[in-house]
Amino acid sequence: MADLTTNFLGISSPNPYWLASAPPTDKEYNVRRAFEAGWGGVVWKTLGAEGPPVVNVNGPRYGAIYGADRRLLGLNNIELITDRPLEVNLEEMARVKSDYPDRALIASIMVPCEEEAWKAILPRVMETGADGIELNFGCPHGMSERGMGSAVGQVPEYIEMVTRWCKKYYDRPVIVKLTPNITDIRKPAAAAKNGGADAVSLINTINSITSVNLDTFSPEPSIDGKGSHGGYCGPAVKPIALSMVSEIARDPATHGMPISGIGGVTTWRDAAEFISLGCGNVQVCTAAMTYGFKIIDELTAGLSEWMDEKGYSSVDEVIGRAVPNVTDWQYLNLNYIAKAKIDQDQCIKCGRCYAACEDTSHQAIAMSEDRVFEVIDEECVACNLCVDVCPVEGCISMEPMAAGEIDPRTGREVQPEYANWTTHPNNPMAKAAE
């Protein structure tokens, strides 16, 4: 069995699955249950400054997007940071950490963008024995209107400034949690690094309205007839998170900086993908909120199984394996030519590939009277839409052409060597460079 023990920023945990700072980690009771279930670590629900805690809405805090069988695909959340007193949270954290010394316990913090505020809270957190802190610069709702959360995360200068304060007043690892509600994720990541952050974690939730009630014309979730954008999370956001993680992992300015991956991790496979794109661990929330803590059994067993199959003995061996393969469009090999191929034995003759190609793509699939669907190589640009809409997995595949063959679409010979846009004769800039 592969060893899932991870050592993220020197913080050891028995597996790379941490519960993200969110409702599941709001109090001792839940966190103990999580540790008993087998979670590797938790990022405690975000702490605010001393004094009267925030007040949450008492109507619906979540909205959802469903598949046909009410499979939850996306969740939207307008809950704020912890609404329990700081002292209570700190006491609970200390107790839990001392009872579970082998698990990671991270304190998430969100206080006003003033040095004094951070200077006040950090020693208190230190006393709990927490393994590190995560700066919540991500929450897009509510707190951002008070100049915190994503309001900080959207201004790289603030990120750098606050991170620096934290490094000044706190001597354990500092993780900066980033908001995806920004044009270029590399900028806040670089700012965190410049401020001295030990790691970044991403993504926090995405501004969203799950739906509009067409009777009342209120956005959902609706609080007394009104709605506000909340934070979108769950399986639907994973592709966005993967892309942002990869950008940070491959940007020279941040390459090598530890990343804690967040965003729609639902099964072991999602975790393996995040890790391969450079994450040292992953944080999970919506999957646990949907199915309960017991999913950790599948998450750990699945990752371990896959690592055994592939011959990886530790998570470290997987980290970043996919990063070198993430590139810019301009470096994709334009000499790589594929054609769609339909396996007639597997085809069930639904015709979706035909409709998609004929109506919306390249008219590269022919349909016979008796519903046999065949690719017209002369027209096929290998766009993959037929593969994507085919209901039978593996029925349509993209077969690369061998060098030396003639592409029936262009009449040109397939070239063996790699050649990209920067060298392509159609690129005026490439010509200019000659």
Next chain:
Amino acid sequence: MAQGQMAPGIVAGRLSSDELTSNFSDLHPPLQPHEAAVAADRCYFCYDAPCVTACPTDIDIPLFIRQIQAAQPQSAARTIFDQNILGGMCARVCPTETLCEEACVREAAEGKPVEIGRLQRYATDTLMAADEHPFERAAPTGKTIAVVGAGPAGLACAHRLAMLGHDVVIHESKSKAGGLNEYGIAAYKSTNDFAQAEVDWLLKIGGITIETGSALGNGVSMEGLLDAYDAVFLSIGLAGVNALRAQGAEKDGVRHAVDFISDVRQADDLANLPVGRNVVVIGGGMTAVDAAVKSKLLGAEHVTIAYRRGRDAMGASRYEQDLAASHGVRIMTNVQPVAVHGNGAAVEIELEYTSSEGGSLIGTGETVRIPADQILKAIGQNLDGAPKGLQLEGNKIAVTGAGRTSLAGVWAGGDCAAGGEDLTVTAVAEGRDAAMDIHASLSA
């Protein structure tokens, strides 16, 4: 008091009222909204979908299922009714396993088609429950068309004609409209008097008058109809039943399956309906299966379907055969009746084994006797009392195009007309298409 399955002869009350109610409840309970959403999600929205091709009424099945997915079952129902005004009944009685669902690509892929029939019922029930009629009539044309027979073909034809602005008078020989929807068809497929509810709902279009107790040769003549109306549509069904050629076939206890089925459909209280202890049904079609299953549901101890050819040749689909088997009906194949034994009333039936040689069926001479106090003949119906002057084709009314008969101004459709399978859905298609053709010729 229930007399029990062991009571000899043909008696009523073999089962308790509760058992009968349970036995004759819906074969397929209606889908609940969430079930419908999940079932609808399985549809791939195929291009030029094979299910549509397989539907005699060409319902745009992928479209109506997509409308269910989009939470608008009433719109889905309109899509269905556009093509098939009896879509509610067809959703219940169509042999979908040999039509749309057989053609469904998921049947090919995984042996589990999209549940098109049940989804259709979900849609049509939703709209009909709202008690609204989704169509309006066009401006009056001043034309009046006579429809003879208020079965599925006649009703579909009348509705389409009424929609197009014509007035329609339906002459129906029985006391209720509906034809086989009312008097035939398995009771467990059309519960809660659905057939009459559907007729009432259909008539809300307006412009349709039904004269019951009125039939050709009974107050109505072809000449009279042609004089009084602008066109005539014949949907008189197959009123005759084929005779059983077996010694003793006239004994008590031997009757036509269609009459038995009609009695079940019309019974006020199933507990009062007599059924044999040992029932033998002769035939291999849907009527045979319906009669056999009904006998079993009424409490007959032993029910046997005796069919003269092999199982593959049976008119009843494999699904129907399995339905019979699952109700405890024994299916004997390659046997033909040669004699009914008993002193006045049937006690046993003697069956001779058959084999098929050179395409023709011959008796092997070996016979077997099985107890039979009730024998139901389901060996086919025939056209009885076709109006004179109409060309026939294989004992049915010959038609060309959309139901045109050899007589000018006379169209025909449904079971009485040649061509097409004898199914409700086929009758609806023929009635609808004839209406369009009548409209075109009256508008010319």
